[in-house]
Amino acid sequence: MNLHPADKTAFVVGNGALRHWKGASVNATATFQCGRLKRRSLRPARSGGATHLSSQESGATNTVREQGQLTSAPGKTQSLSAFDRRSWELAHGDMNEEDSYVLDLPDLPHDLVGTLYRNGPSKFTIGSRRMLHPWEGDGAVAAFTLRGDGTVWFRNRFVRTEGYLKERRAGYQLYRGTFATPLPGGILTNAFRLEQKNLANTNVIYHANQLLALYEGGLPYELRPDTLETKGVFRLGGTLTGPMPMFTAHPHVDPLRRGRLVGFSSRMHLNGLRIRFLEFASENWKLCSERTVDIDGFGFFHDFMITQRYYILLQAPLRFHPLPFVLGLKCPGECITWEGDRMPTRLLLIPRDDPGAPVREVLSETCTAFHFVNAYDDDDDDDDAVVLDACRMDRLFLGETRRHRNGLSRTQRVVEAVDFGTQVPKCSLWRCRIPTRSGSGTQRATWREVNTTHVDFPVVNPSRLTQPYRYVYMGASALGTEPGPLKNIIKVDADTGQTLATWQPPSVYEFAGEPVFAPRLIEPDKESAEDDGYILSVVSDGLHRSTYLVILDASDLKLVCKVPLRTFLPMGLHGTWTAQVFQPQPKRRTVQDLFESKNWNEVDSSLPLFRF
Numbered sequence: 119m120n121l122h123p124a125d126k127t128a129f130v131v132g133n134g135a136l137r138h139w140k141g142a143s144v145n146a147t148a149t150f151q152c153g154r155l156k157r158r159s160l161r162p163a164r165s166g167g168a169t170h171l172s173s174q175e176s177g178a179t180n181t182v183r184e185q186g187q188l189t190s191a192p193g194k195t196q197s198l199s200a201f202d203r204r205s206w207e208l209a210h211g212d213m214n215e216e217d218s219y220v221l222d223l224p225d226l227p228h229d230l231v232g233t234l235y236r237n238g239p240s241k242f243t244i245g246s247r248r249m250l251h252p253w254e255g256d257g258a259v260a261a262f263t264l265r266g267d268g269t270v271w272f273r274n275r276f277v278r279t280e281g282y283l284k285e286r287r288a289g290y291q292l293y294r295g296t297f298a299t300p301l302p303g304g305i306l307t308n309a310f311r312l313e314q315k316n317l318a319n320t321n322v323i324y325h326a327n328q329l330l331a332l333y334e335g336g337l338p339y340e341l342r343p344d345t346l347e348t349k350g351v352f353r354l355g356g357t358l359t360g361p362m363p364m365f366t367a368h369p370h371v372d373p374l375r376r377g378r379l380v381g382f383s384s385r386m387h388l389n390g391l392r393i394r395f396l397e398f399a400s401e402n403w404k405l406c407s408e409r410t411v412d413i414d415g416f417g418f419f420h421d422f423m424i425t426q427r428y429y430i431l432l433q434a435p436l437r438f439h440p441l442p443f444v445l446g447l448k449c450p451g452e453c454i455t456w457e458g459d460r461m462p463t464r465l466l467l468i469p470r471d472d473p474g475a476p477v478r479e480v481l482s483e484t485c486t487a488f489h490f491v492n493a494y495d496d497d498d499d500d501d502d503a504v505v506l507d508a509c510r511m512d513r514l515f516l517g518e519t520r521r522h523r524n525g526l527s528r529t530q531r532v533v534e535a536v537d538f539g540t541q542v543p544k545c546s547l548w549r550c551r552i553p554t555r556s557g558s559g560t561q562r563a564t565w566r567e568v569n570t571t572h573v574d575f576p577v578v579n580p581s582r583l584t585q586p587y588r589y590v591y592m593g594a595s596a597l598g599t600e601p602g603p604l605k606n607i608i609k610v611d612a613d614t615g616q617t618l619a620t621w622q623p624p625s626v627y628e629f630a631g632e633p634v635f636a637p638r639l640i641e642p643d644k645e646s647a648e649d650d651g652y653i654l655s656v657v658s659d660g661l662h663r664s665t666y667l668v669i670l671d672a673s674d675l676k677l678v679c680k681v682p683l684r685t686f687l688p689m690g691l692h693g694t695w696t697a698q699v700f701q702p703q704p705k706r707r708t709v710q711d712l713f714e715s716k717n718w719n720e721v722d723s724s725l726p727l728f729r730f
């Protein structure tokens with residue numbers, strides 16, 4: 119939806135009386151647009167179960183039995199399931215509003231105090247051009263500050279990356295997509311255009327009082343943690359220098375080393391990759407430890423894991439063929455091929471504390487993983503090993519558009535073209551045991567499938583990272599054990615494999631994003647159970663363009679509260695929780711905002727002037 123140019127300058131100028139909206143009270147605000155005072159309409163309650171906002175409902179059972187049918191490849195019928203395919207496709211649409219408002223919700227728990235940040239691809243339209251892959255959208259960060267007083271301060275903003283600003287000012291696509299979307303004009307316009315846009319769309323972390331939007335193909339972007347304004351690229355305290363530096367989108371915080379942030383930076387090497395592992399102090403960006411290793415061959419290291427002894431990488435059997443990318447024939451992601459029948463999967467254990475200790479390579483059965491759950495050293499007995507839990511797949515699938523299957527022109531988005539039944543590999547929770555004691559003969563890692571549900575986006579209580587643990591929370595397929603859109607949230611016992619609890623959004627149109635664990639606010643020095651806290655997830659309904667934050671009890675995934683937004687957020691990727699609380703500040707439009715608005719006709723930047 120493009121807004122009329124007259125809507126470019128929108129300011130929230132006040133707040134009206136509280137209104138009750140199906141059990142949830144929200145602040146009604148007025149929007150002033152180009153000299154006209156207009157009441158911002160509150161979205162009406164809907165029928166049909168699409169958006170149940172009553173805090174009375176139980177999310178533990180799916181009360182809607184309307185069946186959605188998968189639109190699959192011609193001639194193939196997939197099983198009926200309780201989700202609406204079109205709503206899922208539309209949930210990967212554009213975010214058109216930047217907002218900031220406070221919601222009053224009496225049901226909010228008072229022992230949940232802090233801020234949830236979430237990042238995700240949120241703008242897929244550049245002029246008349248649509249980006250075709252769900253990971254190719256410009257990043258936008260949403261923030262929910264819960265103050266323990268029954269209020270939530272919500273705000274969302276696009277990350278003003280260099281590429282984002284250039285394209286919005288130009289009004290057309292300037293960069294080749296990474297996975298599916300070439301520049302218009304064929305080979306002539308794509309050949310030798312190698313620069314990729316830093317989308318800043320994958321993850322967001324809060325570390326050393328700084329908020330960073332992460333994208334593994336470039337530098338982090340620093341944002342103001344209160345207003346989400348973009349401050350610029352951040353070189354991690356001067357650590358990342360040189361041409362085309364990058365930082366992983368999945369750094370991890372080590373709770374046993376006073377909250378160190380552990381991540382890595384990589385760059386292409388003559389015959390492989392040079393990877394530099396970095397550990398930063400919790401209170402600043404002082405580099406506590408670093409180690410550089412060279413890895414033979416190609417690596418697609420979206421995530422990694424740490425124990426107290428090792429950095430762990432899973433090197434899948436992949437090759438990258440650069441020539442089609444250089445010549446403008448394919449996007450770089452399309453130049454990656456799966457070589458599972460000719461190459462092994464290798465697990466690489468890089469000692470953390472001994473720079474001279476060699477990298478340990480352990481062969482594994484053929485597999486890969488986007489995301490790891492947790493890892494820890496198991497060196498108490500003769501069977502010295504590392505335990506690594508992962509959402510494991512048997513092969514890599516990066517999404518395809520229809521052109522690559524039947525030769526049609528590439529105009530269909532990946533979310534519209536994907537066939538879950540034939541294309542998407544099963545992804546489930548596996549436990550891997552990696553031997554770490556040198557011995558005779560070739561040592562191999564052993565895998566065991568812990569739970570058969572199709573899942574991804576795993577999270578554990580952050581205080582249990584690098585240690586034996588029990589509970590993992592994951593996004594789960596609408597089709598249970600079959601590959602399908604992630605819709606539900608499950609809690610699994612990582613030792614027994616039992617699914618302990620499930621939360622399903624109450625309608626077929628709603629899809630839950632990554633679960634984030636937020637510990638309950640407790641008295642200092644008081645012990646808490648591993649699952650004593652809350653699970654937070656942003657739920658998107660693409661068909662009705664509605665979004666809410668769901669708050670679940672981490673012990674049983676029972677619904678605690680929903681926070682309905684007036685802003686549509688598309689399906690996101692990763693987020694983080696911090697105990698930091700930020701106060702809404704009076705905000706005026708900046709010179710940069712006004713400058714951007716000269717060519718801005720797609721986003722309603724509703725910047726608040728007054729609060730409460």
Ligand SMILES: [Fe+2]
Binds near residue numbers: 368420421692
């Ligand atoms: Fe990820």
